[in-house]
Amino acid sequence: MVMDNSFEPCDFVLFGTMGDLSRRKLLPSLYQLEKAELIHPDTTIIGVARQEMSKEDYIAEVKSNIEKFSDKALCEDTWNRLCERLDYICVDMKDINSYKAFDDVVDPNRVMVCYLATPPAIYGDICRGLHGCDIIDSSVRVVLEKPIGHDLDSSKVINDQVSEYFNESQIYRIDHYLGKETVLNLIALRFANSIFATNWDHNCIDHVQISVAESVGIEGRWGYFDDAGQMRDMVQNHLLQILSLVAMEPPATLDADSIRDEKLKVLKALRPIDVSNINDVTVRGQYTAGFVKGEEVPGYLEEDDANTRSKTETFVAIKAEIDNWRWAGVPFYLRTGKRMPTKVSEVVIYFKRQPHNLFGDSFNSLPPNKLVIRLQPDEGVEITVMNKIPGLTSSGSMDLQKSKLDLSFSEAFSEERIPDAYEKLLLEVMLGNQALFVRRDEVEQAWNWVDSILDAWNHTAEPPEPYQAGTWGPVASIGLLARENRSWYESKLTKKR
Numbered sequence: 001m002v003m004d005n006s007f008e009p010c011d012f013v014l015f016g017t018m019g020d021l022s023r024r025k026l027l028p029s030l031y032q033l034e035k036a037e038l039i040h041p042d043t044t045i046i047g048v049a050r051q052e053m054s055k056e057d058y059i060a061e062v063k064s065n066i067e068k069f070s071d072k073a074l075c076e077d078t079w080n081r082l083c084e085r086l087d088y089i090c091v092d093m094k095d096i097n098s099y100k101a102f103d104d105v106v107d108p109n110r111v112m113v114c115y116l117a118t119p120p121a122i123y124g125d126i127c128r129g130l131h132g133c134d135i136i137d138s139s140v141r142v143v144l145e146k147p148i149g150h151d152l153d154s155s156k157v158i159n160d161q162v163s164e165y166f167n168e169s170q171i172y173r174i175d176h177y178l179g180k181e182t183v184l185n186l187i188a189l190r191f192a193n194s195i196f197a198t199n200w201d202h203n204c205i206d207h208v209q210i211s212v213a214e215s216v217g218i219e220g221r222w223g224y225f226d227d228a229g230q231m232r233d234m235v236q237n238h239l240l241q242i243l244s245l246v247a248m249e250p251p252a253t254l255d256a257d258s259i260r261d262e263k264l265k266v267l268k269a270l271r272p273i274d275v276s277n278i279n280d281v282t283v284r285g286q287y288t289a290g291f292v293k294g295e296e297v298p299g300y301l302e303e304d305d306a307n308t309r310s311k312t313e314t315f316v317a318i319k320a321e322i323d324n325w326r327w328a329g330v331p332f333y334l335r336t337g338k339r340m341p342t343k344v345s346e347v348v349i350y351f352k353r354q355p356h357n358l359f360g361d362s363f364n365s366l367p368p369n370k371l372v373i374r375l376q377p378d379e380g381v382e383i384t385v386m387n388k389i390p391g392l393t394s395s396g397s398m399d400l401q402k403s404k405l406d407l408s409f410s411e412a413f414s415e416e417r418i419p420d421a422y423e424k425l426l427l428e429v430m431l432g433n434q435a436l437f438v439r440r441d442e443v444e445q446a447w448n449w450v451d452s453i454l455d456a457w458n459h460t461a462e463p464p465e466p467y468q469a470g471t472w473g474p475v476a477s478i479g480l481l482a483r484e485n486r487s488w489y490e491s492k493l494t495k496k497r
């Protein structure tokens with residue numbers, strides 16, 4: 001391990017340590033960081049929840065969770081080191097008096113990281129409670145989970161509550177897609193390769209597709225999901241972050257604000273969608289019963305705890321446009337949904353056809369160049385290029401064939417384990433690097449764009465279009481591209497099934 005001066009020990013406090021996110025993602029990620037020897041030897045990890053539990057019981061809980069959610073058998077050596085760091089306190093986060101428990105477990109002279117894996121509605125209570133026991137100073141960092149709010153106004157309220165006690169430089173807003181290796185690779189791909197850097201605009205690119213398909217349904221989270229829908233759950237954050245990275249201008253440096261300034265400019269340039277164009281540029285759907293990977297699954301309205309009249313969308317497709325010099329006339333088609341045939345996230349850049357045909361019919365019948373960036377799974381990059389079919393012809397013409405240059409990360413970097421996004425983000429927050437976290441103005445600008453779409457959907461009062469689980473969404477989503485003589489990219493992962 002290389003530990004430089006920025007690597008300080010900290011008290012890492014995990015609020016909501018018994019919740020779903022902590023169990024499935026955060027605790028296993030801390031274990032992986034321990035395994036990679038990336039946690040400072042003096043760092044402590046303190047779980048906070050409202051149930052009475054001894055430290056020993058907490059440690060046993062954490063162990064069984066890591067065993068359940070890690071991909072490999074527990075490494076005893078790693079576990080022994082991790083469990084030495086663990087402690088637990090019982091706090092009712094809404095009760096200011098219960099924060100006294102912190103006095104016994106945190107050291108005021110060390111950096112404290114407060115990870116709020118709780119409902120956002122209690123972020124304000126937690127900040128007030130920490131302030132009440134006098135442990136907030138400029139060295140304390142607070143990590144906020146998404147979604148921050150339900151719309152622009154409620155997100156401002158939450159951000160204001162947190163900002164009463166923390167400066168923006170202390171606030172780390174998580175969008176876990178920013179911790180995915182392949183999402184980060186968008187920056188490397190664009191700005192470390194002149195073949196892409198110089199061709200990345202309306203002169204060369206016809207359109208862009210961003211698809212984030214999930215095969216899972218709502219995973220027992222009806223209460224949360226029905227209030228949110230796919231628009232708030234996925235588009236407001238993950239898809240708009242991917243879009244910003246694909247479309248942003250080159251940042252001056254890789255420091256946090258250089259990148260965030262450029263992403264913000266993209267979000268500000270998104271053409272508003274409202275009642276005047278909602279039906280032309282958006283499609284929303286809701287899954288009905290069907291089969292995913294051969295297994296029968298219920299429809300959204302038949303999920304546990306469902307309100308059978310819900311109009312919440314589980315699928316969204318949008319034709320987005322960015323009104324700036326670089327992207328004039330280049331549509332960005334976004335698509336995301338639950339209960340689709342397979343889990344796959346891809347960005348596909350469709351380049352324009354060459355202006356003059358030297359090659360006759362074979363040129364016209366082949367699609368122009370395409371760059372496919374596979375974000376997950378089977379992470380990699382694929383480029384479609386034209387080649388001459390080898391051989392002799394009497395006419396002197398050339399017959400073309402498309403071929404693929406396919407770089408699969410698992411083959412190219414076979415020695416490297418691809419870390420989970422949360423591992424990367426937990427490490428960054430311990431290092432105090434904000435580059436992979438979302439700034440307040442980005443969150444609010446994203447809400448601004450999304451709110452207008454949600455308002456327009458409410459105004460039209462039309463229900464989402466049904467689509468059968470295990471399909472690619474409502475038929476209208478095909479129409480969104482077909483009427484412009486385009487079609488959704490068919491992932492090679494779908495073809496493999």
Ligand SMILES: NC(=O)C1=CN([C@@H]2O[C@H](COP(=O)(O)OP(=O)(O)OC[C@H]3O[C@@H](n4cnc5c(N)ncnc54)[C@H](OP(=O)(O)O)[C@@H]3O)[C@@H](O)[C@H]2O)C=CC1
Binds near residue numbers: 050094
């Ligand atoms: N789960 C996921 O996959 C994802 C979650 N998120 C976000 O992460 C956050 C946590 O989500 P998730 O883990 O699913 O939620 P859960 O409801 O599973 O967990 C929340 C935790 O907070 C605790 N809590 C709530 N109120 C209090 C209180 N007053 N005092 C003490 N503890 C309290 C709960 O304790 P108790 O068990 O006692 O109720 C629970 O352990 C949310 O902001 C969510 O939007 C973001 C992306 C994905």
Ligand SMILES: O=C1O[C@H](COP(=O)(O)O)[C@@H](O)[C@H](O)[C@H]1O
Binds near residue numbers: 214216233234
């Ligand atoms: O934030 C969320 O993301 C997951 C999808 O994340 P992934 O890393 O598995 O692609 C989504 O299922 C969940 O509903 C949402 O809250």
